[in-house]
Each structure stands twice: as C-alpha cells, then as structure tokens.
Amino acid sequence: MAELELSGVSKTYGAFNALKDVSLEIGDGEFAVFVGPSGCGKSTLLRLIAGLDPVSEGQIAIGGKDVTSRQAGQRPIAMVFQNYALYPHMSVYDNIAFPLQMERRPKDEIRAEVAKAAQIVQLSTRLQDKPSKLSGGQRQRVAIARAIVRKPGIFLMDEPLSNLDAALRMEMRSELTQLHRRLGSTMVYVTHDQLEAMTMADRIVVLNGGKVEQVGPPMELYHNPANLFVAGFIGSPPMNFLAGTVRSAEGATVSVEAARIGVVTLPFSGEHLYAGDSVTLGIRPEALELGAGRQVQFSVVPEAVERLGLHTIVHAGEEGRPFTALFNGDPKLRAGEAINVSVDGASVKVFDADGILRSRRAEV
Amino acid sequence: MPSRSATAGPFNRSWGAYAFLAPALLILFLSLLLPAIATIGMSFTDISFLRPTNWVGLDNYFRLMADGRFQQAIGNTMYYTLGVTFPTMALGLLAAVALNRKFPFRIVFRTIFYLPVLTSLIAAAVVWVYLYEPYSGPVNGLFVSLGLGPQPWLSSPNLAMTALIIMAVWRDFGTAMIIYLAGLQDIPEEIYEAARLDGASKFSILWRITVPMLGSVTFYLMIILIVQSFQVFGAIYVMTGGGPLGSTETIVFQMYQTAFGYTEFGYSAAMSTVLFFVILLFSLVGTKIMRRGEG
Numbered sequence: 001m002a003e004l005e006l007s008g009v010s011k012t013y014g015a016f017n018a019l020k021d022v023s024l025e026i027g028d029g030e031f032a033v034f035v036g037p038s039g040c041g042k043s044t045l046l047r048l049i050a051g052l053d054p055v056s057e058g059q060i061a062i063g064g065k066d067v068t069s070r071q072a073g074q075r076p077i078a079m080v081f082q083n084y085a086l087y088p089h090m091s092v093y094d095n096i097a098f099p100l101q102m103e104r105r106p107k108d109e110i111r112a113e114v115a116k117a118a119q120i121v122q123l124s125t126r127l128q129d130k131p132s133k134l135s136g137g138q139r140q141r142v143a144i145a146r147a148i149v150r151k152p153g154i155f156l157m158d159e160p161l162s163n164l165d166a167a168l169r170m171e172m173r174s175e176l177t178q179l180h181r182r183l184g185s186t187m188v189y190v191t192h193d194q195l196e197a198m199t200m201a202d203r204i205v206v207l208n209g210g211k212v213e214q215v216g217p218p219m220e221l222y223h224n225p226a227n228l229f230v231a232g233f234i235g236s237p238p239m240n241f242l243a244g245t246v247r248s249a250e251g252a253t254v255s256v257e258a259a260r261i262g263v264v265t266l267p268f269s270g271e272h273l274y275a276g277d278s279v280t281l282g283i284r285p286e287a288l289e290l291g292a293g294r295q296v297q298f299s300v301v302p303e304a305v306e307r308l309g310l311h312t313i314v315h316a317g318e319e320g321r322p323f324t325a326l327f328n329g330d331p332k333l334r335a336g337e338a339i340n341v342s343v344d345g346a347s348v349k350v351f352d353a354d355g356i357l358r359s360r361r362a363e364v
Numbered sequence: 365m366p367s368r369s370a371t372a373g374p375f376n377r378s379w380g381a382y383a384f385l386a387p388a389l390l391i392l393f394l395s396l397l398l399p400a401i402a403t404i405g406m407s408f409t410d411i412s413f414l415r416p417t418n419w420v421g422l423d424n425y426f427r428l429m430a431d432g433r434f435q436q437a438i439g440n441t442m443y444y445t446l447g448v449t450f451p452t453m454a455l456g457l458l459a460a461v462a463l464n465r466k467f468p469f470r471i472v473f474r475t476i477f478y479l480p481v482l483t484s485l486i487a488a489a490v491v492w493v494y495l496y497e498p499y500s501g502p503v504n505g506l507f508v509s510l511g512l513g514p515q516p517w518l519s520s521p522n523l524a525m526t527a528l529i530i531m532a533v534w535r536d537f538g539t540a541m542i543i544y545l546a547g548l549q550d551i552p553e554e555i556y557e558a559a560r561l562d563g564a565s566k567f568s569i570l571w572r573i574t575v576p577m578l579g580s581v582t583f584y585l586m587i588i589l590i591v592q593s594f595q596v597f598g599a600i601y602v603m604t605g606g607g608p609l610g611s612t613e614t615i616v617f618q619m620y621q622t623a624f625g626y627t628e629f630g631y632s633a634a635m636s637t638v639l640f641f642v643i644l645l646f647s648l649v650g651t652k653i654m655r656r657g658e659g
C-alpha cells in the first residue's frame with residue numbers, strides 16, 4: 001500500500017501538450033478514478049505513473065519516494081491493461097507467475113502465490129489453460145491476478161472493462177470494488193465511462209484537455225460540479241443547459257431570465273454575479289418533476305419518449321439544443337404532446353460566463 | 365420445376381467457376397504439373413537422348429541407394445542446409461529485433477541488410493570468389509591483419525562448404541529479417557509494456573516473450589530456408605563447381621552434372637524425384653505443424 005503524489009506533472013509530444021501541470025495527491029488505500037473524454041490525457045497520466053513514458057516536467061512520488069526517474073519494473077506498481085496484455089503463448093499459471101519468475105523467487109513460493117491469486121480471482125481450475133481458451137472476463141481476471149501477485153503499492157487500471165459486454169462489465173465492477181476492499185490497496189483506475197467512475201471511486205479526478213477540472217468524491221462532483229464541463233460530464237443523462245441573463249442579484253436571491261423558462265428567482269446570494277451578466281443554468285434531468293408542484297415551472301414538447309420501466313426519459317430538444325427529462329415510473333406521455341414540468345429553484349445550477357459554478361453549494 | 369433448378373444451380377455455378385479458372389489451371393498444368401509428371405516418368409527409363417530409350421523400372425532408384433557419390437551429395441546437402449538455416453534465422457531475428465526499434469536511419473539499415481537479397485546471385489557469387497581469393501582477397505587480408513594465417517577458402521575440401529554457407533547466410537538473412545520484422549509488428553506493444561512492468565530484463569523479454577511469440581513465423585521461415593537450401597545450385601556452379609573432391613557437390617548440382625555432363629537423364633530424373641518427395645514431405649509436415657499451432 002502506498003500514497004501517490006504528482007507535482008506539476010506535464011507531458012508534451014513535440015508541440016502538443018498532452019498534460020499540463022497536473023498536481024494531485026491520492027491517499028493510501030484510496031480508489032481514485034481518472035475520468036474524461038477521449039484524448040483528455042487520462043491514459044497518458046496513468047502511463048507516466050507506471051513509468052511506461054517519461055514525464056516532460058514534474059515529479060511523481062510513491063509512498064513518499066521520488067520514482068520519477070525509475071524504470072517501470074522498479075516502481076511499486078502493477079498495471080491492468082484494456083486489452084489484457086496477457087502472454088498468449090503461456091498458460092494462465094505462467095502468466096500469473098511471470099512477475100515472480102522475473103524476481104527469481106523460489107518455485108514453491110511462486111506456486112503458493114499463484115494459487116492464492118488464482119483463488120482470489122476464481123480461476124483455480126483454469127491454471128493450465130492458455131488465455132485463448134478463456135472468455136474476456138476470465139482473461140481480465142488473469143491480468144488482475146498477475147497484478148495481485150506483485151503485491152504492489154498501487155494498482156493501475158487502464159480501462160480494464162472496456163472490452164467486456166454490458167452485463168459482464170457490471171459484474172466485474174462489483175468484483176473490482178470488492179477486491180479493492182479486500183486488498184486495501186491504492187487503486188488508480190482510468191475510464192471514459194462516468195458510470196464506472198461514479199460507482200467505483202472514492203474520489204474522481206475529472207480531466208479535460210490535459211488539465212484537471214475537478215477532484216472530489218462522486219457525490220460532490222454530481223451535486224457541486226465546479227464548472228460546466230464537469231456538470232455536463234458527470235451524470236447520465238447529462239445535465240441540461242439553458243442560456244440566460246442575470247436580471248438582478250440582490251440580497252439572498254438571484255433573478256435570471258433564460259430561454260424556455262422565462263424569469264426565475266433562485267434562492268442564493270449572487271456573489272460574483274451582476275445584472276446583465278450572461279450565465280448558463282444547469283438542470284439535472286432527474287431534478288425535473290411532472291406538473292407544477294415545484295417553484296420553477298415551464299412546459300416542454302417531447303420529441304421522443306423512452307420507457308425503461310423504472311424510468312422514463314423524455315427528449316425535448318429545441319433549435320438543436322438537447323433537453324432531457326427523467327421521470328420515475330412510466331407516466332403516460334406521448335411525443336408531440338406538451339407537458340408541464342417543474343424544478344426546485346435550489347436544484348438549478350448557475351454557471352457564470354466563464355463556466356464556473358456560482359450558485360450555492362449543495363450539502364453532500 | 366423448382367427442385368430441378370435447385371439442383372442444377374450449384375452445378376452450373378461450378379462450371380462457370382471452372383471456366384474462369386481454366387486459363388490459370390492450364391498454365392499451372394503446363395508449367396508445373398506436366399514437367400513434374402514427365403520427370404517422374406523419365407526416372408523409370410534410361411533416357412539419354414544419345415541412344416534408344418528403354419523402360420528400366422526401379423533400376424535407377426536401386427542404383428541411387430548404392431551410389432556412394434549420391435550419398436555424399438545427400439550429406440553435403442544436409443550440412444549446407446543446417447549450416448545455412450539456423451545461423452540465417454538467428455541473425456535475421458537479431459537484426460529484426462534491433463531494427464524494430466525507433467532510431468535514426470533505421471530504414472537505411474533495413475535497406476542495407478536487405479540489399480544482398482536483391483543482388484543477382486551470380487554477380488554476388490563472383491564478388492565472393494574475389495573476397496575468398498587466397499592471396500589478394502579481403503577475407504584473407506582480414507585474417508592476416510588479425511594475426512591468423514591465410515586460408516584456402518574455396519580450394520580446401522574442409523573449408524569450401526563453410527565458405528559457401530557464409531555467403532548464403534549473408535545473402536539470405538535479409539529475407540529472414542524482413543519476415544521476422546513483419547512477425548514482430550504483429551506482437552502488441554502492450555505485451556512488451558506488461559513485461560517491462562513485470563520487471564523483465566531486455567534479455568528476458570527477448571527470450572520469454574518475443575522468441576516464443578514468433579514461433580509460427582520461425583517455423584515458416586525454417587521450412588522456407590530448408591526447402592531453398594535443398595535446392596542450392598547457382599552459387600556452387602559459380603564458386604566451386606562442386607569441388608574440391610566433391611566436397612560441395614549437393615543433390616541439385618549432382619542432378620545437373622548427371623543430366624547435362626554425363627547425359628544420364630533418366631538417372632538424374634530419379635534423383636530429382638527423390639528430392640521432390642523429400643521437399644514435399646517437409647512442406648506437408650511443416651504445414652500440418654503450423655496449422656496445429658494456429659489451432
């Protein structure tokens with residue numbers, strides 16, 4: 001087990017800045033998830049931590065020791081790859097044993113360690129098989145067992161579930177969470193899937209364009225996204241955004257006029273906001289209710305209604321701007337028939353012209 | 365009737381396909397199959413074009429079994445084949461691993477190493493005759509400068525075959541390199557990265573990861589080199605003429621001499637038939653093992 005500290009880490013490829021001045025601390029035993037869209041630098045950051053690529057600037061410390069200039073094999077880490085990266089010519093046993101064989105451990109010890117790891121990932125009966133005989137989920141378990149035997153300070157996982165089908169992904173998500181609890185190791189997990197990030201992480205690191213946008217526990221990011229990017233990335237379906245203008249910001253309320261909903265008065269002090277400022281209102285689809293029961297009321301015309309049994313998703317975009325509502329159960333709605341919806345003023349997020357959250361922080 | 369057209373359909377389609385294939389099949393028959401069949405037929409005769417031809421049954425084959433010179437040619441061919449195949453593969457692999465990395469001018473190096481393959485065999489053989497020249501040749505020049513005595517490369521029965529092997533390795537390892545490079549590029553980079561993270565040294569990565577993962581490429585290359593070495597002729601014709609004392613006389617060279625030197629075409633055809641079936645056997649066994657490996 002070990003903590004990870006990144007200080008001013010940057011990575012450039014020629015003129016392209018893949019990572020810009022990333023500083024981050026991940027605590028001992030923490031499950032941290034790097035999340036962001038393709039090309040945001042999350043895998044690059046993981047590779048720098050692993051030592052597979054050299055940093056251009058900055059330092060990486062693991063367990064309090066600077067490992068910036070150490071080779072990959074000499075860092076107290078193990079990594080699980082998206083495509084498993086198993087050795088196809090070796091049996092499952094040899095795949096798991098390989099790191100220990102490289103350390104020239106005694107054969108008896110290797111046998112015992114492999115048996116223990118195989119038991120953890122429930123592959124004890126497949127040790128003599130080649131990886132080609134295993135399913136995708138089993139292959140990923142072999143890769144995890146290969147990481148476990150190294151007893152690393154930090155587990156690095158690069159989109160390990162991306163190649164699995166939806167059902168298996170859900171199963172493996174829960175298995176990885178249990179594994180983390182069982183081993184108590186520090187884990188750094190990269191994914192582009194915010195659902196994985198929300199369900200597995202102790203803390204999420206949202207990356208965009210090579211920069212850290214926000215770091216925090218999943219619910220903190222969900223309820224108090226620091227900016228428009230995080231607000232739009234965390235949550236599914238994504239948050240609705242409505243362009244608006246501040247009418248007044250006095251006392252304990254802010255009055256905003258926005259497309260679709262007209263003038264609304266929101267219950268928070270408008271620090272940093274002034275009359276005439278352009279703002280963006282953010283409304284989570286699941287914060288909307290059918291009918292006029294809440295403070296902010298408006299009507300939308302569904303263009304498509306998706307019934308999922310537990311939920312119903314209504315798409316009601318206008319002029320190319322998406323707008324989504326998510327209702328519990330299976331209300332009788334039809335595409336093309338206007339419906340009244342409402343939302344609590346306190347649930348409406350206000351972002352200033354620079355995209356920074358300016359509304360009151362929700363208690364998490 | 366529907367049932368009739370259903371049965372006639374595939375039949376007609378097959379004939380259409382055969383019609384399109386016919387020109388290619390005809391060329392293959394005339395250029396490959398017919399000469400092969402004719403050779404096998406000739407091997408049962410004493411055809412020499414100088415006297416009437418007689419059917420001799422298996423006589424040529426019985427004669428081959430008792431022919432000491434043919435047995436020497438088999439030994440020479442085996443020695444040459446082993447001497448060429450394994451060093452060529454080892455050097456080709458090393459060159460491929462070295463040139464698979466990114467460094468300046470690697471394309472230049474790849475081209476230089478592959479150039480001998482593109483060179484005319486006869487031209488290369490003539491140059492190597494000069495290189496091996498006992499008094500003024502650069503190879504002996506190098507030996508002398510290293511304090512070793514000059515060697516009679518092509519005129520010693522003990523050294524001539526080795527000299528031919530060195531030249532063949534020089535010429536063929538570019539082919540091995542290119543085939544290995546293609547094989548190396550099929551190994552995902554992530555596997556090397558996983559091995560690095562697992563603490564494997566460069567040698568361990570080569571020995572435990574790269575070499576086993578190139579297994580099917582290695583096998584394919586080995587079969588190609590063995591078959592090619594079995595058929596060596598040009599370099600021997602130019603450099604040693606099968607001598608000294610028959611020490612570089614291989615099966616194909618002996619076939620040529622027997623046919624065109626002694627005009628014993630029937631006997632030569634029997635040698636050719638034996639070689640044909642040996643090569644066929646190697647190819648079949650090789651293909652079978654490779655398919656099992658792929659499975």
